[in-house]
Amino acid sequence: MSDDGQRSIDLGAALEDWSGPDDGRTAYDGAGDPAVLDLLAAARGVGVQRLVEVYGAGWRELPRRPTDPDLRAGLDALHDVLAAPTWDEGGWYVAGEPFQLALRPVADGVELGVPVGGWTGAGSLEWEVRDRHHVPDGPDHDQAAGAVIAVLLRSRHRTFRWCRYCRSHCAPEQLLSPDTCHACGTRWNGIVY
Numbered sequence: 001m002s003d004d005g006q007r008s009i010d011l012g013a014a015l016e017d018w019s020g021p022d023d024g025r026t027a028y029d030g031a032g033d034p035a036v037l038d039l040l041a042a043a044r045g046v047g048v049q050r051l052v053e054v055y056g057a058g059w060r061e062l063p064r065r066p067t068d069p070d071l072r073a074g075l076d077a078l079h080d081v082l083a084a085p086t087w088d089e090g091g092w093y094v095a096g097e098p099f100q101l102a103l104r105p106v107a108d109g110v111e112l113g114v115p116v117g118g119w120t121g122a123g124s125l126e127w128e129v130r131d132r133h134h135v136p137d138g139p140d141h142d143q144a145a146g147a148v149i150a151v152l153l154r155s156r157h158r159t160f161r162w163c164r165y166c167r168s169h170c171a172p173e174q175l176l177s178p179d180t181c182h183a184c185g186t187r188w189n190g191i192v193y
Contacts, residue, residue: 036093117172163181
């Protein structure tokens with residue numbers, strides 16, 4: 001208690017003890033996978049710093065498998081043979097939490113788009129990339145990429161909604177209803193998935 005009767009909190013100590021969300025999720029640090037940054041920089045023929053200046057940080061592979069553990073266990077071998085991205089096909093990479101931007105290196109530039117998730121069953125979130133834009137290599141590539149990224153981010157952000165319970169900013173695939181996220185649907189409304 002302070003002299004004026006107010007309770008004081010040592011915020012520094014409280015933050016040191018905090019290890020992330022308490023709902024089983026891992027806190028995302030925004031930096032992304034360093035190996036993916038190296039891979040993308042090499043594919044673009046630039047250094048990591050320039051890649052981050054043009055496209056931002058936080059890149060990781062777009063999930064390509066069903067997220068249900070039981071389905072995934074049975075499909076791992078088949079998926080590795082049939083659906084693993086090849087360099088010719090080009091795997092997609094995403095940045096942001098929730099996913100906000102998708103990027104795929106192509107032979108003459110990059111393809112940018114909006115990652116959109118859709119539920120195909122209990123626990124099966126499938127991702128696709130919509131509103132794709134090809135940005136060719138050239139002297140104006142960085143400026144063109146920046147303009148496309150700004151448009152795509154505005155488009156994706158317009159679809160986000162606030163959960164009325166936890167006040168999280170949620171992408172459509174994270175929502176049970178227009179104002180309730182899946183986690184709060186379970187926690188506060190008894191919805192079982």
